[in-house]
Amino acid sequence: MRIHRRTLLALALATGLTAPAMAVAQAEDIKIGVLATFEGAFTVLGEDGERGALTALDEVGGMAAGNKIVVVRGSSDASPDSAIRAARKLVEQDGVKILVGPLSGDEGIAVKDYAKTQPGVTFINGSSAAQDTTLRDPAENFFRFSTDGAQWMAGLGTYAYNEKGYKNVAVVAEDYSFPYTQVFGFMAEFCKAGGKVPSKSWVPIGNKDYSSVIAAIPDDVDAVYVALGGADAVNFLTQFQQSGGEAPLIGGSITVDQTVLTSKGRLRDVLIGTPAAGPTADTNDTPEWNAFVEAYKKQEGAFPSPSLFAHAYYIGMKAALLALEETGGKLDDDGANFRKVLSSLSFETPTGKVSLDKNRNAIADIYLTEVTEGPDGNLLNKLIKVVPQVNQTLGIDEAEFLALGAVSRENPSCP
């Protein structure tokens, strides 16, 4: 009898909890899933991604073509299977027709494959930046307005070789598709300019103790190229400083991002002066960027300047909202018309014009930066140069670019 009453109570509670959620989603509302890493080593990154998406939503007052937009969150931990689980939950349980995400490279490839099994749902990339998400075997309904990791490196390899004078560079990067893509983008230019990369260390994502990796870096390199993100980057940089590392650093896009620059500790000594490249620059002074920073800062817990995750999710969400506005918020044809509008979308963002190529991958401006100390003592990425309208093949002819092979631990190589 007692168990019976308990079951009833549990049932009543469960219904009580779900009922308000059902009441909110009415026929007129459009549900957009936001998939980001709200757990694990990339939590900070995911939280900032969400801030970016919400910034885009707040700009239009949470409405598109007269319909209220309801955001449904999906959480992953940067592993592909967790991203698939979250995407399935959003699509199959919550019934979203538009999904913005995921955040990390391997997740992007996994969600792209999942997208093929859900032709009626439109997937708009968050900030995942592995090359093969769109370059090889793309999905018809997967769009990336945020460019990929190799594009983000545009200009850096040449700058490191010519301006900084680094001839020999060691690479330390996480062992998955996004850092492969970043290293590819960096080395494509650096090796072409004449530079050598004698040693590459691929470390597992979420590694804590880098001192052995640091010790294995050859003593005779001019600089160390670091493509690590979030907590991994903080750990590496702290231990690099602790072990008395003297070689200057070159940063991957997310290594010197606000998510790392704002963390507490003795990082700044090793970080100041580090060149990097990426889709954003903190000291960008255009009115569009400044307006975006102001809008972003209204979000709860915002960084002094939006990270590239906030930027990427903002762009993705913005594209979805613009296309929804144009189609009048109609998704009843399984989103076919919506996707048609998306494909031909070309719009001004806080970081210049963005349009898509035939694989639905963005062509956009890339920013070459250097870490400096800001007026309040915080660290900022100072804008050095803008590389205009970088496409996915980095300006190389497509057939020739594909012949370079898929990015991997071994490719490219110039020891």
Place this chain on the structure above:
Amino acid sequence: MSIADAPKTPPGSAPGSPGTGITRRQVWGLFWLVLAALFIWLVFADWPDWVKNILLSKKAFLSACLNGLTLAGLYFLVASGFTLVFGLMRNVNLAHGSLYLLGAYIGYEIADRTGYWLLGVLGAFLILSVVGLLMQVVVFRRLEGDDLRQTLVTIGISIIAADLMLAVWTGGTYQILIPDWLAGAIKLPIVTAVRSNGSIVLLSYPFFRLVVLALAIVIGIGLWLMLNKTRVGMMIRAGVDDREMLSASGTNVHLIFAVVFAIGAGLAGLAGVIGGSALSVAPGEDVRYLLASLVVVIVGGMGSITGAAIGALIIGLAEQIGLVYFPTYGVVLTFVIMVVTLAIRPQGIMGKSQ
């Protein structure tokens, strides 16, 4: 006591029996001696090229070994509390990782506000001891003897604690700043290379790492002394062997349980501050250290401090050497060791078979 303990002297001259000139024990002794000699040679000799081809550079190899040792020290600090609690209470405390993370955050707050790192270490130890005490008195005592429920409750606590800590300290990465007298690198009297002009290059190593190792050794010896030389230790060991009999002989078992739980939780908190200073503090650490403690304790043997030390040493070294020499599969190595241990010696290296 039984036939199994009697010396094995089968008829004839099977290998290992006396009479063949060399015993099995001597073979092992010789093996360890050769291994030790090889290691000493690797540390002090100037490496010829063929060794460099296999082991990268001397600096990389020695640093990996030293890092393995210091990481082992950290793992030992976390796992020793875990193994004590398990040995005594037969209770797998799956919230042990949460205690580690909470200790790290509390240590960060105290060190950040007062400016004294040592105060952070001490505070985390004391506060986490109290937390452990409360967990034992409020939760585990009520569920005594019900292993499944205890395990499920600890999983529940760890999930709730992880989300609460995420709410308070957000998802950011924290670094507990160590005082200046502990920071920086020191030169060890080991030559890693000779420059062309004849000057020698010494191995430099972060001083704080060596402090972590020393601390782990001191705490390990302290625990061993407490367990083997004091009255409380005697009671704890008696409790590990036969809880009912200890209780029947008039000892207040609950008090012993509470003390052990407090020490275990306090050590986890202390390890949190040490780990948060040497590495960093971020959400997800709780699971990582819980997993590390589980593997260490499974390899070393449940309920044994010596076992925890040996297990930590093996896992720490395997992790670091794996990271340098085969990073992609390094993660697997830890679990291969665990699987092999389970297959050959299911009770762990120092565990008692039951």
